[in-house]
Amino acid sequence: MSTATANAIDTVFAELKAKGETALIPFLTMGDPDLNVSVELVQAAEAAGASMIELGVPYSDPLADGPVIQRASERALRQPIKLTDCMAVASEARRRGVRMPFILFTYFNPALQLGLERFFSLLQEHGFSGVIIPDLPLEEDAETRAIAERTGIHLIPLVAPTSEARVERIASKARGFVYCVSSLGVTGVRATFHEGIDSFLATVRRAASVPICVGFGISSREQAERFAGQCDGVIVGSAIVRKVEEALPQLTAEDETVHRAGVEAVQAFIADLKPRAKRA
């Protein structure tokens, strides 16, 4: 089963490039506070100007994540929530008219337990264009990569400032985009980035034939704009998830007006992150 049609992620990056814009890629933890709200937040993210979105699968042992996303995962996992439930957020959002590409962010074990073949066929079924698996480095990804290629789902790799000689190998095999980790450490809001970040991004840029995006620690438009000239997209996770956390009382309110206000607060926050213009 080969997919001849273009992947939506590639199309969106091509469009943005033509307009000289930088992609804004928000991350949301699915099921925080519940799956219905997740669908609404995905809609809100698109309305706020997101170019594509990462849907995060809550996991019991989120090794790559800092406290904000850990807490979101813990909240989401208070109810039984399966990987397929998280995928269904994408198909439901699509049904409600969301057009941007969906990227699933999941640790490896839930995908492995589902079975990799089934995992990818469900990704196709629910309308995903890409997948990020933070604990699946190059050395372990052969089988997953082969199925991803065959099903036309982009397996988006991460590179870190510590990757050094590995950058070349990772970037040359990348599909969709290369996810550049801006700093050592786990996900989370931070004031400073790795000191070698600019030369690191330049190295990745030289090695990659696909777009490069920066994530881990970006929490404001100023920070997003700082990277806008050096990359094709910025990923914002913890800052948005923290905003969701702040809005929990509203998001979980029975009263429709209060609830809408919660969704709009998150939407306004995401809208404000969008880099104004590409500088370079």
Added chain:
Amino acid sequence: MIQVPDTYGRFGPFGGRYVPETLMNALLELEEAYNRYKDDPEFLDELNYLLAQYAGRPSPLYYAERLTKHLGGAKIYLKREDLNHTGSHKINNALGQALLAKRMGKKKVIAETGAGQHGVATATVAALLGMECKVFMGEEDTKRQKLNVFRMNLLGSEVVPVTSGTRTLKDACNETLRYWVSHVDDTYYILGSVTGPHPYPMMVRDFQRIIGVEAKEQLLKQEGRLPDVVVAAVGGGSNAMGIFHDFVGDESVRLIGVEAAGRGVDTDKHAATMTKGRPGVFQGSMSYVLQDEGGQVQEAHSISAGLDYPGIGPEHAYLKDTKRAEYVPITDAEALEALQLLSRQEGIIPALESSHAIAHTVKLAPTLPKDSIVVVSLSGRGDKDVEAIMPYLGGESQ
């Protein structure tokens, strides 16, 4: 015998390196450094000197005559890792890795700990080598093992209580890995078991295999033959891998790993990874994992903080699937009973972890002929557990 692991750190389908990219270079550097020094005469001289003169090796292989007579079956020998400096087998690995860290030019070390035995061992070697040390320990365990927290502080280490997730060993490991991701430039992670990403399962096994090497030599000297059975408790599985490894090629020797069944394998309060788990990826490697249908890792339970872990080292998974070793569960209650039995029969108070191995021996020995020999890994001493078990034994103590 196929040599395991392969160059990818694979023990059959198990093992590997499932970690964030940020850590990959650190693991590759570690593997390279380990391969450079593991056979280096100078490194081995220093390690062997410290194992002998500082840790007190070789640890005795003691014939537990009263226990043997009490049980009325196989002869029981105890490999006395409890007599090592710091009170458990953990010092073997802590010394090996700390010397490696020193050669790699790292001045800061970190470690996770459950019962506190590995934390104390790491704090000890950090003091010995003048390194800065942080130990991550589940908040729940800092309460269960107050004395060990104090010991680590006394040795100059900082104990970081982990409040995420289950607040036990599993999340202490997660937090140590997260800290390492952030400080990988100048910090060495002394991982305490045969778990985690390659090369840890191999390296920790190699540093612990002295337990089995000595036991074999000592038994050959004392009895002129190999044991029939070797029994050891398994949480992550370092003392078991340590005592098993030199016997893996001796096919007549039965290898039995004893895992914690907590309140019973049919309850939801146990740590019986082999009995109730299935293969999955957890904390950097593929092995058996206690998990739900969707792959979420489940909370483990054991009276023993050192066995309270939903994973197990990948080489154990390999030994299980190739049927070279068997794995059996022992409940909290059985372990407590064994702890008291050994205390009264032999004047040895075993650690709760090791009490699981004793408890299985109590079941097994009477079923074996009197001329058969069981070697049990007495991996640690029970002093650290005395306070924690007092409430359980309150009704029975005289």
